Amino acid sequence: MKKRLRKKLHRSEYSEVGVSIKIQATEDEVQRVLDKITELADKLELSFTGGGLGYIIIPSTETFGDKKVPTKIESLIEALSGFPFLFPDFVMGYFQSNNCLKINQYQIDELKLGIEKGQFEFKSNWHCDLWN
Numbered sequence: 001m002k003k004r005l006r007k008k009l010h011r012s013e014y015s016e017v018g019v020s021i022k023i024q025a026t027e028d029e030v031q032r033v034l035d036k037i038t039e040l041a042d043k044l045e046l047s048f049t050g051g052g053l054g055y056i057i058i059p060s061t062e063t064f065g066d067k068k069v070p071t072k073i074e075s076l077i078e079a080l081s082g083f084p085f086l087f088p089d090f091v092m093g094y095f096q097s098n099n100c101l102k103i104n105q106y107q108i109d110e111l112k113l114g115i116e117k118g119q120f121e122f123k124s125n126w127h128c129d130l131w132n
Contacts (some may be wrong), residue, residue, distance in 0.1 A: 017070070017096065017097065017101065017102050017103065017128075018070070018072075018094050018095055018096040018097075018103060018128045019094065019095040019103060019108065019111060019124060019125065019126055019127075019128055020072075020092075020093070020094050020095075020124065020125045020128040021037075021050075021092070021093060021094075021095065021115070021122060021123070021124045021125075022090055022091070022092045022122060022123045022124070023037075023090060023091045023092075023115075023120045023121070023122040024089065024090050024120065024121040024122070025052065025053065025089070025090055025091050025120075026089070027053055030052065030053045030055055030091060031055070033091050033118070033120060034051070034055055034057060034091060036114075036118045036120075037050075037057075037091070037093070037115075038057060040110075040111065040114040040115070041095060043110075043114075044107045044110055044111065045097075045098055045107075046095045046096060046097060046098065046103065046107060046111075047059040047095070047096050047097075047098050048093055048094070048095050048096075049073045049076060049077060049093055049094050049096070050076060050080075050091060050092050050093015050094060051080045051087075051091065051092075051093065052080075052086075052087035052088075052090055052091040052092055053085065053087065053088065053089075053091070054084045054085055055091075056077070056080045056081060056084070057093065058077060070094075070096065072094060072128075073094050073096065076092070076093065076094065094128065095111060108126050108127075111126075112124075112126070
């Protein structure tokens with residue numbers, strides 16, 4: 001299958017496997033936001049990678065095992081570790097299924113509800129291609 005068609009149909013390296021999120025947070029709120037996000041990810045059997053304001057959350061090696069970390073997540077980890085205060089007024093990150101499969105609609109709906117309940121100001125991409 002040609003690259004353009006794979007991208008249009010979200011196949012292969014263009015499959016929508018994750019959710020990206022950006023939440024406005026001040027220094028006082030960042031720990032509460034990250035705690036809520038990781039609690040939500042654990043409840044839904046997802047992994048969250050991200051951070052901001054000097055905090056970084058990286059899934060354990062048990063989560064990924066010997067699987068390759070998606071390109072976008074790898075780039076985010078490198079950026080946050082090199083420049084810990086890269087995001088001065090928000091938290092950014094990606095949710096991914098622990099088994100590296102596509103996140104199902106139930107998980108997406110529960111993420112939406114959980115984030116809305118936290119009363120965070122946020123932007124999200126509920127169908128995110130994490131590989132390019």
